[in-house]
Amino acid sequence: MSQIEQVVSTLKKLLKQQSITYKALANQLDMSEANIKRMFSLSSFSLERLEEICEVLSISLTDLFALSQTQAELVSQLTEQQEEELLENPQLLLVALCIRDGWKFGEIIAHYNIDELLLVQLMAQLDRIKVIEFLPNNQYRSLIAQDFRWIPNGKLEQFMTQEVLVKFMNPKMGECWNFRFYLRGRYSETSIEIIQRRLNQLTREAAQLNTEDQALPLDKRRHYGLLMAMRPWEPSMFEQMRRKKASPED
Numbered sequence: 001m002s003q004i005e006q007v008v009s010t011l012k013k014l015l016k017q018q019s020i021t022y023k024a025l026a027n028q029l030d031m032s033e034a035n036i037k038r039m040f041s042l043s044s045f046s047l048e049r050l051e052e053i054c055e056v057l058s059i060s061l062t063d064l065f066a067l068s069q070t071q072a073e074l075v076s077q078l079t080e081q082q083e084e085e086l087l088e089n090p091q092l093l094l095v096a097l098c099i100r101d102g103w104k105f106g107e108i109i110a111h112y113n114i115d116e117l118l119l120v121q122l123m124a125q126l127d128r129i130k131v132i133e134f135l136p137n138n139q140y141r142s143l144i145a146q147d148f149r150w151i152p153n154g155k156l157e158q159f160m161t162q163e164v165l166v167k168f169m170n171p172k173m174g175e176c177w178n179f180r181f182y183l184r185g186r187y188s189e190t191s192i193e194i195i196q197r198r199l200n201q202l203t204r205e206a207a208q209l210n211t212e213d214q215a216l217p218l219d220k221r222r223h224y225g226l227l228m229a230m231r232p233w234e235p236s237m238f239e240q241m242r243r244k245k246a247s248p249e250d
Helices: 003-017 022-029 033-042 047-057 061-072 080-088 090-100 105-111 116-128 155-168 189-213
Strands: 075-077 132-135 139-142 144-149
Touching (some): 003 033, 003 061, 003 189, 022 033, 022 047, 047 061, 080 090, 080 155, 090 105, 090 116, 090 139, 105 116, 116 132, 116 139
Parallel strands (some): 075 144
Antiparallel strands (some): 132 139
């Protein structure tokens, strides 16, 4: 994520926290709501406009940049030791994922079979392995970025592949797909780069929406899985039909 994208992401979070809508911000700045939306979608701000938005938020530009830098320092990939500790204890992994999605301490207890004492112990362990900063009164600050990635071919990625993705692709009876689309083709290197860039952008946008929605009560949010994948591949039934290349002796 670029620096200006990080600043815009921080602005969105601050507006959400203060319940300031784009419409309300537009009224404050004597602009149309459409122009405000365009400005945020394109990440196009003059320094003067940023300063005006900061005045609405009652913070300084210096505060905004400092908050943005703090967000940029979040961990984007776990270490092997962190992944191993999470996998050793399914309850620890569950709490880590709840924290990533912005669950409050009491919400975890109410939703899962985890009592207060155990949750404090799990939070303390997550603090020790630097996944969160455990704060007084059972508050916490996540140290993991929303769009963090597993270690490629690491233990957590293998676990996710075996235990999550396989089951994700095979819904239970009565479960439905909100969206499912498969497309194959033969693409140039340039086209492949374009597709990958847009998939990365969608990943960042989905992570940002998850962050913004954390301000909503838990009963206003639903568990959803989003899978995006792309790799060189041809169905085996087609691969078996390939014409064999003649050997040099033929």
